[in-house]
Amino acid sequence: MATVCVGIPTRNRPEYVKEALQSVLNQTYQDIRVIVSDNASEKESALAVERYIDQLGSPLVSYRYQPIDIREYGQGRYLFQECREDYFTILHDDDTWEPTFLETTVGLLEGDASLDLVTTDQYVMDTEGQRQPQLTEEYGEYQGRRQYQEGVLPSILEPLFTYGFFPITGTIFRAESLKRSGLVDQDCGGNYPFEFNLFLRLGERNMKAYFAATRLVNYRFHRTSLRATEAKGLNREILETYIKLVERRKFAGAMERKRRQSLAAPYRNYAILRFLDNDRLGCYRYLGKALHVSPVNWKVWVYTVIACLFPFMIKPMFTRKLASSVKR
Secondary structure: OOOEEEEEOOOHHHHHHHHHHHHHOOOOOOEEEEEEEEEEEOOOHHHHOOOOOOOOHOOEEEEEEEOOOOOOOOOHHHHHHHOOOOEEEEEEOEEEEEHHHHHHHHHHHHHOOOEEEEEEEEEEEEOOEEEEEEEEEEHHOOOOOOOOOOOOOOOHHHHHHOOOOHHHHHHEEEEHHHHHHHHOOOOOOOOOOOOHHHHHHHOOOOOEEEEEEEEEEEEEOOOOOOOHHOOOOOHHHHHHHHHHHHHHOOHHHHHHHHHOOOHHHHHHHHHHHHHHHHHHHHHHHHHHHOOOOOOOOOOHHHHHHHHHHOOOHHHHHHHHHHHOOOOO
């Protein structure tokens, strides 16, 4: 049996997924089993991927077709359910690994049995796969990866709530640790925030994460990525799921303050959705929640003033933004 189960979820991206898969087969560490899970792609796209894998003739790779769209939560659950190996990792179909990604991360896990996961730094590349140095620096700063040095992180929750920090596509997990965490909350589905949910469960169980500061993943920015189409501030499904996930948790001390503060923006944006649904009381209720968890947040105060004193401005300001938040 292989040591690492590599899951590659894909949907209607035949050219990108070929690059992702090839980057796995180019790894210097080859004790792997790869599952390409096709999430109800259109017929032409699915056939292209299946034929490509058949032509590879690699015993390391198998292709599975999901007849209905099970989205990111479904793909994650399916791939982890198929894992029989010691380690588990997911590579998104539009990203690629550097050749030493697995050699480095598996080596760290095997060298320290107390580690539950290893996450790495990333490059940012464009649609054509060309690295973008400025975007790499900006995204690294945005995700907080310049705030931490190589080594064991003090916690998972602190960088998760503060920056997001963890990319599932650049992280390898001890499979037993994911089993103990339950992977994700059972009543959640859809796409984003699957990754946040997974790391949240690991963090609240005090799992141990190692940050490898070397850039070993190429993260692709393009207009059809979930980041571009669904991670929008006014996506109802995202807001409702995030609020549910965070509201049901409670921590202590500084972490509890971070948890509460992380709800300010979702509450604020959900208040706007309530207003656009002609639920004025619901709008005020969620603005009140936002002020309660983060009373010095200036954006919450601006939204509150507009909703209370200039409500006629809300629809012109936010209807177009709402339309750009794609819900698949």
